[in-house]
Amino acid sequence: MEYKRLGETELKAPPIIFGGNVFGWTVNEKESFGLLDQLFDMGINMIDTADSYSHWAPGNKGGESETIIGKWMKERGNRDKMLIATKVGSNPGKEGRDISKDYILKAAEDSLQRLQTDYIDLYFTHWDDDRTPVEETLKAYQILIDQGKVRYIGASNISIERLEASLKASRNKNLPKYEVSQPEYSLMQREKFEGKLQKICHENNMGVTSYFSLASGFLTGKYSTEEDIEGRDREKFLQEYFNEKGKEVLKALKDVSDHHNISQAAVALRWIMQRPGITAPIASATKPEHLKSFKEAIRTELSSDEMDLLNKVSS
Structure with a gap:
């Protein structure tokens, strides 16, 4: 299995990163x-989670995903063989977002406790609050890095302007640099990454780990129809995909998957893996048999004609 370096870090990501948002929610x-x-047996040793996962499930408060991952690593004794990415800023269970210094330092301690570890490999700004100076946020990360509690930092769901300001502050004020970007990216959502953000990531040698890689299962x-998603946990995420573009994308996926005799999910993941600027997609699964598509995506190579087809229908 080929592992790719995340930005300028010492971290090497597997071809697919597992999304831990399902832990404590649908699993x-x-x-x-x-x-x-x-x-772990497959060699997929990087898990992406957040302090807010899975606060949206009835009875949850946030942190359930981290807690489950922490218990598992403790029981298996394999923390040193895992790469854990988690996030801060969404202020789970409360109104508003927060990436102030005091909030980050407290949230990091809480995440470390739930994960039952001394350090976080990759710590993301999950959501921007648009009011905390970027220097304040980066100084908080500097404290955590100096304490050995965080190895590297990344940015997800922050504006282009705030990302550029953060990178400038890192250069000019000797503050930690965002090494990884985590945008939404899939055959159904290309605009949030391609273009300006992709260019910034390339120019600053940032790794890219995309989320919603399977468009919430679509x-x-x-x-097949909107009726299929009624009452499902992901209904609110899926509604926007039932349009002409969605139909064309699904038809192309079926044609390519039939040719390779693999799942449509595998083709969707492989398309991302072969797109320029992507280090590794993040994908989730709720059943062991779903992981078959991960194996298929890792071993398959899409032809230039197949990539062109998928690029065309998803544009």
Whole structure:
């Protein structure tokens, strides 16, 4: 399995990073342990989570995903073999977002406790609050890095302007640099990464780990009509995809997947893996058999004609 360096860090990501948002939400603790065991055996040793996962599930407060991952690593004794990315700033269970110094320092301690670890490999600004000076946020990360509690930092869901200001502050004021960007990116959503953000990441040698890589499950092909998603956990994410573009993308995915005799999910993931500027996509699964598509994506190579087709229908 080929591992890719994340930006200018010493971290090397597997071809697909597992999205831990399902832990404590659509997958209980026992099921989560089973998935984590299988992923580890496959060589997928990087998990992406957040302090807010999975606060949206009934009865949850946030941090459930980190707690499950922490218990699993403790029981397996494999923390040193894992790469853990988590996030701060969404202020789970409360109104508003917060990336102030005091909030970050407190949230990091809480995440470390839940993860039962002394350090976080990659710590993301999850959501920007648009009011905290970028220097204040970066100084908080500097404290955590100096304490050995965070190795590297990344940025997700912050504006182009704030990202550029942060990178400038890093250069001019000797502050930590965002080494990884985490944008939404899939065959159904290309605009949030391609163009300006892609250029910034390239110019600043940033790694890129895309989320919603399967468009909340839409690209797996299991949802044919809007009726199929009624009452489902991901209904609010899926509604916008049922249009002409969505139909064309699903048809192209089916044609390519039939040719290779692999799943549509595998083709959707492989398309991202072969796109310029991407280090690795993030993808989730709720059942062990779903991980078959990960294996298929890793071993498959799409032709230039297949890539052109998928690029055309998704543009």
